[in-house]
Each structure stands twice: as structure tokens, then as C-alpha cells.
Amino acid sequence: MSQKLKSKSKGSRRKFLRNASLAAAGYFIVPRHVLGKGFVAPSDKLNIAGIGAGGKGESDLTSFAKSPNVNIVALVDVDDRQAVKSKQNFPKAKYYKDFREMLAKEKNNIDACSISTPDHTHAVATLAAMQLGKHVYTQKPLTHDIYEARILAQAAKKYKVVTQMGNQGGSGDGVRRMKEIYDAGLIGDIVEAQAWTNRPIWPQGIAKPTGNFPIPAELDWNLWLGTAPQENFNPAYLPFNWRGWWNYGTGALGDMACHIMDPIYRILPIDYPSSAECSIANQYAAGMNQPANYIDSCPVASIIHLEYPRKDKKGTLKVSWYDGGLLPKRPDELLPEEEFGNWDGGVLFIGTKGKLLADCYGAKPRLLPLSKNDSAKAVKETIKRVPDENHYLQWVNACMLGYGKGETSSNFEYAGPFTESILMGNLAIRSALYQDPSVSGWGKNSFTGRKKLLWDAKNMKITNFEPANQFVKRQYRDGWSLSL
Known part of the structure; x- marks a missing residue:
């Protein structure tokens, strides 16, 4: 086959995937009635590469593969030990350790990428795929830093690819039902929202391992470090506990807020907070009677308060976050034996006429007191549901239709600002842990926790405490960059 015909053939396949879904297309390269009921022609498939093949990446790929319209054609993981199950599940998929090598060699064979690496690599892997015109599904939190979230939101528009952040509750019936109840006026105007989680369930608030x-032999440590500063290998970080270290993870807030706070951000008229403040709890240093603010590790527990100017210009909304076992005050309307959220956490809307409570993922929304829920039954279903609440299949179908034609619950135009909003909490935490080099002794990193940080969202800048701005955008290690 000539090079011209090869190029034409590859272009035709990409055009098909861009302009038609299996459900809506008027034709198929091989008609279904010839192949048999339920059979999907190979040319109809969405070819996905998994960047991060172990842990959550493994379960994500398994979820995508449940669709008959999906081929898992490439796997990437820096640690062969983590990739074992995915390699067994998808034996025909080509395996790589470096996502950059995979994208270079497989760019004509893949249509989309699933990114499930540690948080510090999300942005660079996602943007690299988008720049090749590949649709992307990136695990929560979308990014490690506020700047990265802003870049990916801009990239989604520039490169015109289908995007989805992996906060599965965003496709759930619960958050849609919460909005219907709110829109029906049953709790009045929301003035405050509270969210909480039991996380962390990994080590935090500890000294840097030595x-x-x-x-x-199975691990490429240099690739695992990726954008993070150079340091010696330590097994304390792998395969899961990286979440508690600022160089790699985003702590309890980054892990769970994209699930739990989604109803707040999806329902209320807000985008970027105007201020953030926090209080934190860390372990006590050995032999000392004062808390040690370990600056490399996320804290044991935290409370974060964010203020949002309403987009409808009707004042401000207060949003509070609690983690590490800390909880907001139990509502008076909740009976002693009634559950306040669930094991993973919950969200509470406080309105001028009542309160609305839900579990993690926005599940089981209910009015308080629970005796009022008979009135909610009369509220009509007005919002389109995602079939089977399937966040994965929704993205697959949108990819088959093409950019601008399908729908995803957490596209980057939504997930980018949402992630920025969440990461403002971590900005407050890291500012509270900041060690002022001009002050000596135990007090040198305690006073900053009492600051209320004022945020200029347009310019991504804290206006009243300059040291906080170093946490808006990380300095990548040499060899790594993020540029549109």
C-alpha cells in the first residue's frame, strides 16, 4: 500500500470515530447484520491506551473494556509489578514504561488515553495526549496544582478532544436529584455547604522518610519521579502512600473532595473562591511538647473554609471541608441514631428553608428532618440521567461521537475550575505549614495558619501573602514542562 493510501486509511478511521457513535451512526464499515447481533466490527472500536496500568488504572481499564466498543491497545506503567494484572487482562496490548514513548510510537493506533498515575504526573501525561488529538479520561484530582488545572481546561478547548475527570459520582443520579430538590425550592436559598471525609487512610503528618x-529492578524510579524533585528511592512512597506527600499527592482533600464536593460545585452558582483559610492538626514531634508542622507531608487532619462570590451577584456562599475524622456539627434535625453521611463522608446543604444531606458521591440525598422526604417524592425528574450512572461508558460514547457532539459529566471545562477550587484548600494548608526563613524557633511556622488568604482568580494569585504563591505552580524537574 502506498504511503498516500496508508495516510488516507488512517484519516478515514479517525474521521469515523470523530463523527459517529455506534448508537447514532447510519452506517458501519462492516454491517452488523452480516457480523451478527451484538458484534462490533474492529473498525468501529475506540482504541484506548492506559497510562498507569496498576491500582486505579487497572480498575479503570477493566471498566472501559466492559464496553464492546473498546479495545485496550497499549499499557504504560513505570513499575512492572503494578502492571501484572492489566497485562494479563489485555495480553494483546503493547507495554511501555514511558508514556512519552508510547504516544510517539502508538499515536496512529490509539484514539484515547486513560490517565491514572500519581497526582503529580496527571497534567503532563494528559496534555501530551491532548496535543496529539487524543481524547482523555484523567483520574481525580484532575491535577496536582492550580496552574495545571487552568492549563488543562484551556487545552480542552484548544485541541477539541473529549474529556472526563474520574469523579464517578458526577454521573450519578444522586447529584441530579439533589439539584431537582433544590430547584423545587424545598430548602430555600443555600447559604452554606459542608463536606467531610474519613480520609486519610494512609500515613500523613509524619517526617520525611530516610x-x-x-x-x-521492576521500577524505573526516574520515570516515577517525573515532574517531582530528584530524591533517593524510598519504599515508603509506593505503591499507594504517595498520596500523603506534597511532592506527589494532594492528601485527603485531593483524594476525596472531587467526589464529595461535586454536588456543591455542580448545583450552586459558583466557580472560583475569593478566599481560603484553614486549621490543621499534625503529629507531635518525638520528645517535644509542641506539634511538628512537617512541611513535606500533608497534615493528619484539617478544616478548610472557602468563600465564593455567587455568579448571580447575590452575595457569597460559605463552603467548609473537614477531614481526618473531623466533622461539622451534627444537624439538630438529625435524630441520634440516624446516619450523618456514610463511612466515606458526606455533604450538607444549609438553606433558608431547610437542609439537604447526601452521602459520598452525592448518593442517597434526603431532606432533614427525614420526615420531610415525603414532600420530595412529588418533585418531578427534570434532569437527564446518565444510563446506569456509568461515568466510563458516557465518556466512551462521547468519544465515538466526537468533540462537541457527545456529553460528559466532568469535562475539563467543568473539572478544571472545580479542581482549582478544591486545590485552593491545599494552598491554604501549605501556606499554614510554610516555614518563614526570617523567623527562628517553633513559632516560625505556626503564625501563618491564622491567615485568611485572598485569591485573585483571574491572575491565579494570592494578594495578601506572597509566599503562598509558590504553591500555585510547581517548579518541574529539568526535562519536564507544561505548555500549550
Whole structure:
């Protein structure tokens, strides 16, 4: 086949995937009635590469593969040990350790990428795929830093690809039902929202690990570090506990807020907060009677308060976050034996006429007191539901239709500002942990926790405490960059 015909063939397939879904297309390269009921022609498939093949990446790929319209054609993981199950599940998929190599070699064979790496690599892997015109599904939180979230939201518009952040509750019936109840006026105008989680369930608020350890043969430690500063390998970070370290993870807030706060951000007229403040709890240093603010590790527990100017110009909304076992005050309308959220957490809307409570993912929305829920039954269903609440299949179908033709619950135009909003809480935490080099002694990193940070969202800048701005945008290690 000539090079011209090869190029034409590849272009035709991409055009098909861009302009038609299996459900809506008027034709198929091989008619279904010839192949048999339920059979999907290979040319109709969405070819997905998994960047991060272990842990959550493994379960994401398994979820995508449940669709008959999906081929998993490539796998990427810096640690062979983590990729074992995915390689077994998808034996025909080509395997790589470096996502950049995979994208270079497979760019004509893949249509989309699922990104499920540690948080610090989300943005660079996602943008690299988008710049090649690949649709992307990126696990929550969308990014590690506020700046990265802003870049990916802009990239979604520039490169015109289908995007989805992996906060599965965003496709759930619960958050849609919460909005219907709110729109029906049953709790009046919301003046405050509270959210909480039991996380962290990994080590946080501890000193940086030390010691000399050999790098496992299966692990490319340099690639695992990616954008993060150079440091020696330590098994304390892998495969899961990286979440509690600022260089790699985003702590309890980054792990769970995209699930739990989604109803707040999806329902209320807000985008960027105007201020953030926090209080934190860290472990006590050995042999000392004062808390040690370990600056490398996320805190044991935190409370964060965000203020949002309403987009409808009707004042401000207060949003509070609690983690590490801390909880807001139990509503008076809730009986002693009634559950306040669930094990993973919950969200509470406080309105001028009543309160609305839901579990993690916006599940089981209910009015308080629970005796009022008979009135909610009369509220009509007005918002379109996602079939089977399937966040994964929704993205697959949107990819098959093409940019601007399908719908995703957490596209980056939504998920980018949402993630920025969440990461403002971490900006407050890290500012509270900031060690002022001009002050000595135990007090040097305690006073900053009493500051209320004022945020200029347009310019992505804290206006009243300059040291906080170093946490808006990380300095990547040499060899890594993020540019549109």
C-alpha cells in the first residue's frame, strides 16, 4: 500500500470515530447484520491506551473494556509489578514504561488515553495526549496544582478532544436529584455547604522518610519521579502512600473532595473562591511538647473554609471541608441514631428553608428532618440521567461521537475550575505549614495558619501573602514542562 493510501486509511478511521457513535451512526464499515447481533466490527472500536496500568488504572481499564466498543491497545506503567494484572487482562496490548514513548510510537493506533498515575504526573501525561488529538479520561484530582488545572481546561478547548475527570459520582443520579430538590425550592436559598471525609487512610503528618534502599529492578524510579524533585528511592512512597506527600499527592482533600464536593460545585452558582483559610492538626514531634508542622507531608487532619462570590451577584456562599475524622456539627434535625453521611463522608446543604444531606458521591440525598422526604417524592425528574450512572461508558460514547457532539459529566471545562477550587484548600494548608526563613524557633511556622488568604482568580494569585504563591505552580524537574 502506498504511503498516500496508508495516510488516507488512517484519516478515514479517525474521521469515523470523530463523527459517529455506534448508537447514532447510519452506517458501519462492516454491517452488523452480516457480523451478527451484538458484534462490533474492529473498525468501529475506540482504541484506548492506559497510562498507569496498576491500582486505579487497572480498575479503570477493566471498566472501559466492559464496553464492546473498546479495545485496550497499549499499557504504560513505570513499575512492572503494578502492571501484572492489566497485562494479563489485555495480553494483546503493547507495554511501555514511558508514556512519552508510547504516544510517539502508538499515536496512529490509539484514539484515547486513560490517565491514572500519581497526582503529580496527571497534567503532563494528559496534555501530551491532548496535543496529539487524543481524547482523555484523567483520574481525580484532575491535577496536582492550580496552574495545571487552568492549563488543562484551556487545552480542552484548544485541541477539541473529549474529556472526563474520574469523579464517578458526577454521573450519578444522586447529584441530579439533589439539584431537582433544590430547584423545587424545598430548602430555600443555600447559604452554606459542608463536606467531610474519613480520609486519610494512609500515613500523613509524619517526617520525611530516610534511609538507603536499592531500587527494585521492576521500577524505573526516574520515570516515577517525573515532574517531582530528584530524591533517593524510598519504599515508603509506593505503591499507594504517595498520596500523603506534597511532592506527589494532594492528601485527603485531593483524594476525596472531587467526589464529595461535586454536588456543591455542580448545583450552586459558583466557580472560583475569593478566599481560603484553614486549621490543621499534625503529629507531635518525638520528645517535644509542641506539634511538628512537617512541611513535606500533608497534615493528619484539617478544616478548610472557602468563600465564593455567587455568579448571580447575590452575595457569597460559605463552603467548609473537614477531614481526618473531623466533622461539622451534627444537624439538630438529625435524630441520634440516624446516619450523618456514610463511612466515606458526606455533604450538607444549609438553606433558608431547610437542609439537604447526601452521602459520598452525592448518593442517597434526603431532606432533614427525614420526615420531610415525603414532600420530595412529588418533585418531578427534570434532569437527564446518565444510563446506569456509568461515568466510563458516557465518556466512551462521547468519544465515538466526537468533540462537541457527545456529553460528559466532568469535562475539563467543568473539572478544571472545580479542581482549582478544591486545590485552593491545599494552598491554604501549605501556606499554614510554610516555614518563614526570617523567623527562628517553633513559632516560625505556626503564625501563618491564622491567615485568611485572598485569591485573585483571574491572575491565579494570592494578594495578601506572597509566599503562598509558590504553591500555585510547581517548579518541574529539568526535562519536564507544561505548555500549550
